[in-house]
Amino acid sequence: ETTVISTLIKMKLVQITTMKMRSIKLFASSNKRLYSKFQTNSYDVLVVGGGLVEKENRPSVHQSGHNSGVIHAGIYYKPGSMRAKMCIEGLYKTYEYCAKNNIPHKKCGKLIVATDESQIKSLNDLYERGLENGTPDIKLINGNDIKTIEPYCKGVRAIHSPHTGIVDWAVVTKHYAADFVNLGGKITYNFKVKSFEECKDNRALRIVSEKNKEVLANYVITCGGLQSDELSLMTGCQPDPYILPIRGEYLLLGKEKAHLVKGNIYPVPDPSLPFLGVHFTPRMDGSVFLGPNAVLALVHPN
Numbered sequence: 001e002t003t004v005i006s007t008l009i010k011m012k013l014v015q016i017t018t019m020k021m022r023s024i025k026l027f028a029s030s031n032k033r034l035y036s037k038f039q040t041n042s043y044d045v046l047v048v049g050g051g052l053v054e055k056e057n058r059p060s061v062h063q064s065g066h067n068s069g070v071i072h073a074g075i076y077y078k079p080g081s082m083r084a085k086m087c088i089e090g091l092y093k094t095y096e097y098c099a100k101n102n103i104p105h106k107k108c109g110k111l112i113v114a115t116d117e118s119q120i121k122s123l124n125d126l127y128e129r130g131l132e133n134g135t136p137d138i139k140l141i142n143g144n145d146i147k148t149i150e151p152y153c154k155g156v157r158a159i160h161s162p163h164t165g166i167v168d169w170a171v172v173t174k175h176y177a178a179d180f181v182n183l184g185g186k187i188t189y190n191f192k193v194k195s196f197e198e199c200k201d202n203r204a205l206r207i208v209s210e211k212n213k214e215v216l217a218n219y220v221i222t223c224g225g226l227q228s229d230e231l232s233l234m235t236g237c238q239p240d241p242y243i244l245p246i247r248g249e250y251l252l253l254g255k256e257k258a259h260l261v262k263g264n265i266y267p268v269p270d271p272s273l274p275f276l277g278v279h280f281t282p283r284m285d286g287s288v289f290l291g292p293n294a295v296l297a298l299v300h301p302n
Contacts, residue, residue, distance in 0.1 A: 043186075046207060046217035048193055048231060049224045050177065052185070053207065053215065055192035059177045063225055065170035068281045068289060070264060071095070071105070073164045075112070075130035075138065076276065084133045091136075091163065098167060101175050104284050110164035110264035111146060113155035119268040120157060126268065127159050136163050152260040164264055168284050188215070196220065196235050245299075248292025253280075261288045 046052045050059055071094050077084035098105040114123045123140075130138045139160045141149075146158050177187060191213060197206040204216045222231040229243045253261070267277040281289045 041214070042204070042216040044218045046205075046215060046220050048207070048220065048222045050173075050187065052217075053188050053191040053193065053209070055190070057189050058174075059187075060170040060173035064173045067169060068279070068292070069166050069168055069283060070110075070281060071107075071165035071167055073110070073130075073135045073138075073161045074133045075126060075135050075159065075161060076269070077129075077133065079129060079132040088134050088136075094167070094172075095165070097175075098172070103167065103171055103175060105165055105167040106282075106284065107163060107165040108263035108282060109149070110161045110266060111150055111153065111155075112159040112161070112266045112268060113146065113153060114157045114268050115155050117156060122271060123157060123159060123268050130159065130161070135161060137161075150262055150265060153265055166264070166282060166284060188213075193231065193234070245297040247295045247297045249295060250289045250291030253288040253290060255287075258282075258286060258288045 043052060056062075071091060072087055073091050074084055074087035077087060095105070095107070097103070112123065112126065114120055127138065127140050141158050141160050143154070143156050145160070146153055146155050149160060181187060190211075191209045192211075193207055194210045194212075195208045197208060199206055199216065204218055205220055206214050206216055207220065208214045220235075222228055222235075224231045226243050226245050229239050229241070233239050261280045261282055263282065265280040267279065269275065269277050275294050278291055278293060283289060
C-alpha cells in the first residue's frame with residue numbers, strides 16, 4: 001500500500017516593514033567569527049536563516065530536510081556554469097565530509113533511462129553534457145546492461161552514473177550547525193525577523209523579531225529560502241525576482257516492493273521544463289520514494 005507524502009515548501013507570509021533604508025552590504029567573512037565593538041547580542045556578520053537567527057526551533061525544518069536526498073554528480077547543468085562546477089566539487093566534498101563525521105550515506109549510483117527510441121537523442125545530448133562537466137565515470141549502456149544494474153527496470157538505453165549517492169540532508173545540516181557552534185558561532189532559534197532598523201549613531205543594523213527580541217550587526221546576509229524576496233522588501237530593496245513556491249509530492253513504496261529498486265532511477269528530462277522528472281530514490285532507512293511532481297503553490301506555505 002502506498003503512502004502519499006506531501007512536501008510543502010516553506011513558510012507563511014511575514015509582516016513586511018516598508019521603511020526605506022540604505023542597501024545592506026554583503027560581507028564575505030572567513031570561517032573564524034569576528035567580534036565587533038558592540039556589547040551583548042552584537043555581531044560583525046549576521047545570517048538570517050540558520051545562523052545567527054533562525055525562525056524555527058531547530059535546523060533543516062524546511063527544504064534542507066524535505067527533498068529527495070540525492071548526492072548529485074553534475075550531469076544536468078550547463079557546462080561552464082558555476083552550478084556545474086560547484087556540483088562536481090560538492091560531490092567529492094560531501095562524501096569526504098560524511099566519511100569524516102560518520103554520517104550514514106550510500107554511493108548507490110543512478111540510471112537515467114530512455115524508455116523508447118524517441119528519447120535517445122535527448123539522452124545522448126545529456127551524456128555529452130555530463131562528459132563536458134566532468135561527471136566521473138559516466139557511461140552509456142544498453143537495455144541488457146540496465147538489467148544487470150536494476151533487474152526490474154526496463155529501457156532501451158541509459159546513462160549510468162556510479163558515483164551518484166544518497167544521504168539524509170537533514171542530518172548533514174545538523175552537523176553543519178554543530179560545526180558552526182563549535183567554531184564559536186551562535187545560532188538563535190525561534191527568531192522570526194520582523195524588521196531591519198538602521199542605527200544611525202553607530203552605523204549598525206538592528207534586527208528585530210516578532211517577539212521584539214533584537215540583535216545588532218555590522219553586516220547582514222539574508223538566506224531565507226522561499227521568503228528571500230520578502231526579506232529583500234524589508235530592507236527597502238527591490239522584490240525582484242519574485243519567488244513562486246512549488247510543492248513537490250512523493251509516493252512511498254510499500255515495504256514489500258522496496259527491494260525492486262537498488263539505486264536512483266530517473267527518466268530522461270524534458271528539456272522544455274526546469275525539472276528532472278519523477279524518479280525512484282532509495283532512502284537511508286531502506287524505504288523508496290517515487291517523486292516528486294511539481295504543483296504550483298499559490299501562497300507562501302507554512
